[in-house]
Amino acid sequence: MSVILGTRGSDLALTQSRTIAQALTERGIDVEMVTIRTEGDITRESLSRLGGVGVFAAALRLAMLNGRCHLAVHSFKDLPTAPVPGLCLAAVPERAPVADVLCSAQGRRLSELPEGALVGTGSIRRAAQLLAQRPDLRICDIRGNVPTRLGRVGGLEDGPGDLDAVVLAQAGLARLGLLGRAAEILPTSIMAPAPAQGALAIEASEAALAENSELADALASLNDPTARAAALAERGVLAHLEAGCAAPVGALATTEGSEIVLRASVCALDGSRRASASGSTPLPADDDAAHELGTRVGRDLLAAGAADIADLHAERVGVDPDYFALAPGRDRFGAARS
Structure with a gap:
């Protein structure tokens, strides 16, 4: 059959x-x-x-x-x-690389983008962390497959080329053989990946x-038992926060010696504040142990004020339509620039 x-x-x-x-x-x-x-x-x-x-x-x-x-x-x-x-x-x-990457016109790194650069992403998590590093950036909401998103950046693919850069997952680009389009692999210390990314x-x-x-x-x-445990631990954070996959939550579990160490964070939408928490569990870790680790870290995030920093239920109730700047000439929250 x-x-x-x-x-x-x-x-x-x-x-x-x-x-x-x-x-x-x-x-x-x-x-x-x-x-x-x-x-x-x-x-x-x-x-x-x-x-x-x-x-x-x-x-x-x-x-x-x-x-x-x-x-x-x-x-x-x-x-x-x-x-x-x-x-x-x-x-x-087996898990692919977990990082996010910046694909930009002329191969500029994040620190090299011009002031007020227009950067595309469909992820509130990425947008918030971009603004934490570069508050001057304007964030544009984008949709479509990977080649379509790359086409929004001048010189990368056929397309309008109306953006200065886009942020995408390293794993997706690698699986499509397009990792050469990346100007910079963003360190997970400044761009925490989505839970289970890669x-x-x-x-x-x-x-x-x-x-x-x-x-x-x-x-x-x-x-892959280790990849499974890491991904389930990261998703355990989301489950405890009752947050959706589009919430501004980053989490990454790594193997350190005989343990899985989980680090997670919630970032304010404008990048101004962040709550962080971490925890560990011994290896090997079955599904229940991985989920329990995520629950503990999620509980610590709430204790650190995560719910006050960002609306963890934004995916369910809708996102402020003015959050993204949809066109040049508007600020990063969509208001007309004076």
Whole structure:
């Protein structure tokens, strides 16, 4: 019986899904890929204003529950933290680089961008941390796939070239063979990545795994226990904060000796304030231990005033439409420049 792998239609999603399909094929699994359109693909609204969590994952999850496909490959950072009955996290493969990168006109680094430069991102987390380093920047909300976003910067790809720079995930550029477009890999000390950034999540129907032990074994062989524990710890922070994947929360778990050390932060939207917390747990760490670490760090973030610094539920209630500067001639909060 052929296993059906559901995927989004973007270049990055297809590339990620093909990589997993090839790995399963090498393990004797016959894989058929089916493209499923998602709300995140078809809407033109701001990614941070789509009105619900997990917009990229919802259609794929529904397809698995309805039997249209047996498994799906997600960018782990895009998944809601709440579990879905009938689905399981079958594997987290080896993690790609976690950092964000700056892609700019003329290869300028963040410190070299001109005053008032217009920088594109669809992420409030990135926008807030950019402003923490460069309060003079104007932030432009952008949508589209990676080549489309690169095209917004003059000289990088075909496109309008109306921005001075964009910020993207290093992992996505690397998977598409476009890392050469990056002018600077931003240090995680100033640009904390999204929880589970760089990690893939292979989600599967529990019924499909129960019926196909060969598929279950093949997926288990793709799982990287350390990458899984790190990603789950980071996502545990989000879960405790009850924050969505678009909230201004950064988290990174790293292996240090015999421990996983988790550092997380919440940044004010204008970059003026930040709350930070950290914790650790021994290796090896199972799913429960990783989640408990995230819960502890999330609790410490709240004690440090995270809820006062930023609206952690912004993804659910909508983002101030004046937050992003949508065109040159407006300040970074959208107001007309005098």
